Amino acid sequence: MKDQAIEKARILSQALPYIQKYNNKIVVIKYGGNAMTDEQLKKNVMEDVVLLSEIGVKIVLVHGGGPDINAMLKAVGKESKFIDGLRYTDEETMSYVQMVLAGKTNKNLVSMISDLKSKAVGICGMDGNIIEAKKHETPDLGYVGDIVEIHPQLIFKLLDDGYIPVVASIGTDDNHVYNINADMAASAIAGALNAENMVFVSNVPGVLKDAEDEGSLIPQIHVRDVQHLMEAGIISGGMIPKVQCCVDCVRQGVKKTVIIDGRIPHALLIEMLSDEGIGTMIVGDEYEEL
Numbered sequence: 430m431k432d433q434a435i436e437k438a439r440i441l442s443q444a445l446p447y448i449q450k451y452n453n454k455i456v457v458i459k460y461g462g463n464a465m466t467d468e469q470l471k472k473n474v475m476e477d478v479v480l481l482s483e484i485g486v487k488i489v490l491v492h493g494g495g496p497d498i499n500a501m502l503k504a505v506g507k508e509s510k511f512i513d514g515l516r517y518t519d520e521e522t523m524s525y526v527q528m529v530l531a532g533k534t535n536k537n538l539v540s541m542i543s544d545l546k547s548k549a550v551g552i553c554g555m556d557g558n559i560i561e562a563k564k565h566e567t568p569d570l571g572y573v574g575d576i577v578e579i580h581p582q583l584i585f586k587l588l589d590d591g592y593i594p595v596v597a598s599i600g601t602d603d604n605h606v607y608n609i610n611a612d613m614a615a616s617a618i619a620g621a622l623n624a625e626n627m628v629f630v631s632n633v634p635g636v637l638k639d640a641e642d643e644g645s646l647i648p649q650i651h652v653r654d655v656q657h658l659m660e661a662g663i664i665s666g667g668m669i670p671k672v673q674c675c676v677d678c679v680r681q682g683v684k685k686t687v688i689i690d691g692r693i694p695h696a697l698l699i700e701m702l703s704d705e706g707i708g709t710m711i712v713g714d715e716y717e718e719l
């Protein structure tokens with residue numbers, strides 16, 4: 430019993446340099462819909478978000494919700510169609526995407542944070558014109574948007590006032606509302622906020638040497654090696670835009686980007702506050718180990 434308590438205290442004390450490192454720093458967390466399907470694991474992720482926020486990390490939570498959107502479309506008898514990992518979004522689909530992402534999924538995360546006695550504000554990229562977008566041109570995906578510019582003032586204001594901004598990936602121009610891939614929204618927001626760290630919470634261990642073999646994790650990739658890994662077919666499918674987003678983040682000055690497995694309880698705490706490496710880190714020359 431006493432030994433267990435000492436071990437717990439040792440692990441807690443290990444967190445001190447990380448708490449100091451991240452105090453008052455902005456960290457963007459992208460929480461993917463595939464890692465939200467288990468309620469207990471979702472609660473673990475929200476507990477980690479709240480704990481990090483309570484120790485002074487300025488957390489911005491950008492979320493996806495692909496499976497929630499698929500379920501809604503199925504319920505109304507509409508087919509989900511993806512091209513190169515992006516959802517074909519006709520006008521009717523767009524209204525469901527907005528309803529689900531900025532409604533059910535967003536408010537569920539906000540209420541979980543409130544239940545943990547912390548303060549969150551749920552918004553989407555239309556609020557405060559955060560995500561200025563334009564129609565994605567080729568291929569024609571309907572109301573799928575590309576990000577033109579991030580206007581981060583509202584996010585800064587919420588962080589300054591002690592709120593955790595919870596952001597749904599919907600953008601707008603003067604005339605239309607657009608469905609934005611949540612990885613892209615998160616990385617563009619991280620770049621615009623000059624975040625210290627960008628963490629993608631997914632449902633894979635990270636980048637694998639062999640996508641079929643969960644034991645083949647690549648712990649660290651330098652941005653200069655990403656092109657080669659794509660050409661060699663090691664990074665493929667849904668991992669291509671995610672890794673590309675990591676590279677964009679690093680190029681925009683985010684010091685560390687990491688893809689972690691939301692199926693591991695408290696993966697965020699392990700990643701942020703311990704000496705244990707978890708997932709795949711994608712870094713540039715600027716990155717320094719603590």
Ligand SMILES: Nc1ncnc2c1ncn2[C@@H]1O[C@H](COP(=O)(O)OP(=O)(O)O)[C@@H](O)[C@H]1O
Pocket residue numbers: 461462463464493612630631632633635636637638639640663664665666667668669671
């Ligand atoms: N080298 C790789 N390592 C891990 N996953 C890979 C790799 N290549 C392709 N993938 C695929 O990428 C998917 C992760 O992307 P995605 O489903 O878009 O995640 P999320 O829902 O978190 O946004 C995995 O489910 C896997 O099928």
Ligand SMILES: CC(=O)N[C@@H](CCC(=O)OP(=O)(O)O)C(=O)O
Pocket residue numbers: 460461462463492493494495496498514515516526573574598608609610611612
């Ligand atoms: C254009 C596009 O594909 N948008 C995504 C937005 C949600 C998302 O990205 O959710 P995940 O992170 O859970 O995949 C979609 O409609 O599914």
